[in-house]
Amino acid sequence: MSGNTSPIFGNLNWNVTPYTDLLQHVDSSTIVGAGAASVLVFGAIAGVALFTYMRWWGPLYRIWLTSPDAKKIGIMYIALALVMLARGIIEGFVMRAHQATALGTLAQPEAGLVAPDHFSQLFSTHGTIMIFFVAMPLLIGLINFVLPQQLGARDMAFPVLNQVSLGLTAAGAALIMISLLVGQFGTGGWTMYPPYTGIDFSPGEGVDYWLWAILISGMGSTLTGMNFAVTIFKERAPGMHFMRMPLFCWTSLCVAIMLVYAMPALTVSSAMLALDRYAGFHFFTNAAGGNMMNYANIFWMFGHPEVYILILPAFGVFSEISSTFSGKRLYGYTSLVIASMSIAVISFTVWLHHFFTMGQSAGVNIAFGIATMIIGIPTGVKIYDWMATMWRGRVRITTPIVYLTGFFLLFVIGGLSGIILANPSIDYQVHNSTFLVAHFHNVIIPGVLYGMLAGIHYWFPKAFGFRLSETWGRRTAYLFVGGFIFTFMPLYVLGMMGFPRRSPTFQNPEFLPWMYVAAFGGVLMMCALASLMWTFWTSYRNRTALAVPGGDPWNGSTLEWSSPAPVPEWTFPQIPQIQARGDWGEAKRAGDPWKGPERYTDIEMPANTAHGLLIAGAAFALGFAMVWHIWWLAILSFLAIPGMIALRGMRVITPKIIPAAEVEEADRRFRQQVASLASATRADEETERNRGVPDLSEFAG
Amino acid sequence: MIKPNTGELDPQESAASEIKSYTTGFIASLLLTVGGFAAALSDLPTTWKVVLICVAALLQIITHMRNFLHLSFSGGQSREDLLLVLFSAILLTIMAGGTWYIMSDLSGRMHQTMDSVASAQSQPHSR
Structure with a gap:
């Protein structure tokens, strides 16, 4: 292989694109492949053309890409996640469409829309994208946006590091995206277990794409975890004791701790596999004393905490919205805190349940099976707490509440199937079947996706100054709930009937009706995706009618609702003194909450910098060069990263000073506007009368 | 003196007590290091040597955390x-x-x- 490697272009040549495959052999599989690449190419061309035509490049660079502001970074994370979500859902739909047409016969076993190898790439990219480039950016973005505002901090503890983390995540996502056009992706599933993904059985560039995307973005996530943890420990406003923090901050703290301790395990397992593949090591081969079981062990040491990294921010969101939209105080604050922390710790003790059937003795399986069942307890406590919060509240059926209801109904089913799978002897019967696929989608979609979309809907006015359309928001939520039920409930049945997951084809006609139901669910999910995009677009068009300059459209009780919408760069004109849990709610009870500070001072904010962008560029170049064995570029970009860090370290960085007069002018304008706006009652919440100033007499949270 | 890891001044602690804490830590670490070498060079059975070195190492970790990194209950x-x-x-x-x-x-x-x-x-x- 190394004999053909060109010194300049590495292993790159004109035969790596899906168009070449299409020219060599025309069938539905190569058409789908070339079609996907074309969507990428035309999407990129259309994007560039649009930005050039609208003259958006300058503002994009100045306002967004070089900003170290956690709020902007959070929004960029979410934008990245939504783009990747579109690809992930479309891939899911293609897989459903494929399996609905994949009934082969004994004479001709292979059938369906795409070729088996193409199908393997689809489920590998779908899993990788959905976990690492949809769920993670969604929750990291939401935490970035909300956490400092809820803590009463102006920014994260390390704003530029935050920018670098975003850059690394985006570089990883870009590697996955470019694999559509240049070369192939791996076929080993999102976990990429060796020995199949070792150099002997997967010699191409596919596994390397996965490895470098994971190594680069995983580094970004580790840094993010540190940033969150330090922010929560050191940047809380005076008086914001731990037990006064809103629950979303608590779950963010759990996420931060888990990111710090779990992500390195993934980096280690990926680095070991990379050494196996690039440098002839034998960590995971049978030769020279290696053991491939250790990959599963280290990977899931990350993988299981990861599951709770994904779900805990959603739990935080649900805690906030169940309280706000019921007009009640959160029930069982302390128990929710204890439950979150217990989940964070216990999640480190259950990883073996992902490989019950790998051959360890029954005693080991039982130990981890019991630990797995125990972790269901704190989660159950939480569900009861939220239901008790809503009990006898004046619940408004807004979009987040639709998501919450869907979550209640579906997540409990997913959790129950998890408890079933936690029993090793049952796991032996259904492991590696679509029962498992149904189970983890059943916790991840109602948990993470609904939670994050509910959170986006809830905090959107804070970011852009206008609410999202409730009508379309609810339609999207119903479509996601219906789409989920139709897509994944049949997979439970199929799994019980013995259909193995990741099968490109099957010969039993009894599977087919369920496949059709699941494919219909896939259509609903596509509609939900379209409806989600339409929600953003139609809300943007109606932004004047939906504007909420008062900044508190839902009559909330946490600190972030005290600032205008959209939030100014400095968030708070003066760092607030926290008197109570739900400080903003207490201020509402005390009378006039919109009292301005007596004195305004200059505010020091981190200056814009291209540091994160440059590091992201170098990281992408490093990953791409390593995948294609372009050694000169790999060495160059590998040296460029520490070089840029050193250069920045040697420069004197002057922060941006926002003069007191500017802050005072903006703040006074906001307070006058609040005074002039008519307050909106609960009944008016969805109408144009809601300008972000709620009726304080109705506040009961 | 500065309160550990905060950057705030602690009026209760004087420079002398801080120096005393560092000196205690330094001497204790030195003794434990020498103790480890002494155990390795001694004529004790190998098991004992390993146990002694491990104990000395653990004690030294605790000393560092207590006296240099200012961790305490x-x-x-x-x-x-x-x-x-x-x-x-x-x-x-x-x-x-x-x-x-x-x-x-x-x-x-x-x-x-x-x-x-x-x-x-x-x-x-x-x-």
Whole structure:
């Protein structure tokens, strides 16, 4: 292989694109492949053309890409996640469409829309994208946006590091995206277990794409975890004791701790596999004393905490919205805190349940099976707490509440199937079947996706100054709930009937009706995706009618609702003194909450910098060069990263000073506007009368 | 003197007591290091040597954390930091111990022992 490697272009040549495959052999599989690449190419061309035509490049660079502001970074994370979500859902739909047409016969076993190898790439990219480039950016973005505002901090503890983390995540996502056009992706599933993904059985560039995307973005996530943890420990406003923090901050703290301790395990397992593949090591081969079981062990040491990294921010969101939209105080604050922390710790003790059937003795399986069942307890406590919060509240059926209801109904089913799978002897019967696929989608979609979309809907006015359309928001939520039920409930049945997951084809006609139901669910999910995009677009068009300059459209009780919408760069004109849990709610009870500070001072904010962008560029170049064995570029970009860090370290960085007069002018304008706006009652919440100033007499949270 | 890890001035602690704490830590670490070397050079049985060196190492870790990194159960920030360190230690123990538990069990069930590997290599291949 190394004999053909060109010194300049590495292993790159004109035969790596899906168009070449299409020219060599025309069938539905190569058409789908070339079609996907074309969507990428035309999407990129259309994007560039649009930005050039609208003259958006300058503002994009100045306002967004070089900003170290956690709020902007959070929004960029979410934008990245939504783009990747579109690809992930479309891939899911293609897989459903494929399996609905994949009934082969004994004479001709292979059938369906795409070729088996193409199908393997689809489920590998779908899993990788959905976990690492949809769920993670969604929750990291939401935490970035909300956490400092809820803590009463102006920014994260390390704003530029935050920018670098975003850059690394985006570089990883870009590697996955470019694999559509240049070369192939791996076929080993999102976990990429060796020995199949070792150099002997997967010699191409596919596994390397996965490895470098994971190594680069995983580094970004580790840094993010540190940033969150330090922010929560050191940047809380005076008086914001731990037990006064809103629950979303608590779950963010759990996420931060888990990111710090779990992500390195993934980096280690990926680095070991990379050494196996690039440098002839034998960590995971049978030769020279290696053991491939250790990959599963280290990977899931990350993988299981990861599951709770994904779900805990959603739990935080649900805690906030169940309280706000019921007009009640959160029930069982302390128990929710204890439950979150217990989940964070216990999640480190259950990883073996992902490989019950790998051959360890029954005693080991039982130990981890019991630990797995125990972790269901704190989660159950939480569900009861939220239901008790809503009990006898004046619940408004807004979009987040639709998501919450869907979550209640579906997540409990997913959790129950998890408890079933936690029993090793049952796991032996259904492991590696679509029962498992149904189970983890059943916790991840109602948990993470609904939670994050509910959170986006809830905090959107804070970011852009206008609410999202409730009508379309609810339609999207119903479509996601219906789409989920139709897509994944049949997979439970199929799994019980013995259909193995990741099968490109099957010969039993009894599977087919369920496949059709699941494919219909896939259509609903596509509609939900379209409806989600339409929600953003139609809300943007109606932004004047939906504007909420008062900044508190839902009559909330946490600190972030005290600032205008959209939030100014400095968030708070003066760092607030926290008197109570739900400080903003207490201020509402005390009378006039919109009292301005007596004195305004200059505010020091981190200056814009291209540091994160440059590091992201170098990281992408490093990953791409390593995948294609372009050694000169790999060495160059590998040296460029520490070089840029050193250069920045040697420069004197002057922060941006926002003069007191500017802050005072903006703040006074906001307070006058609040005074002039008519307050909106609960009944008016969805109408144009809601300008972000709620009726304080109705506040009961 | 500055309160550990906060940057705030602590009026209760004087420079003298701080220097005393560092000196105690330094001397204790020095003694424990010398003790480790002494154990290694002594005529004790190997098991005893290993045990002594491990104990000295553990004590020295505790000394460093207490006297140099200012971790203790008293005082708000020191206590918070110590709890974080202990939490890390627990998680790392779970991960390392769990790996050892799982992999030794798997190894007992799937790997050949070293003897049989050696005998398999000495035998000619018969395919």
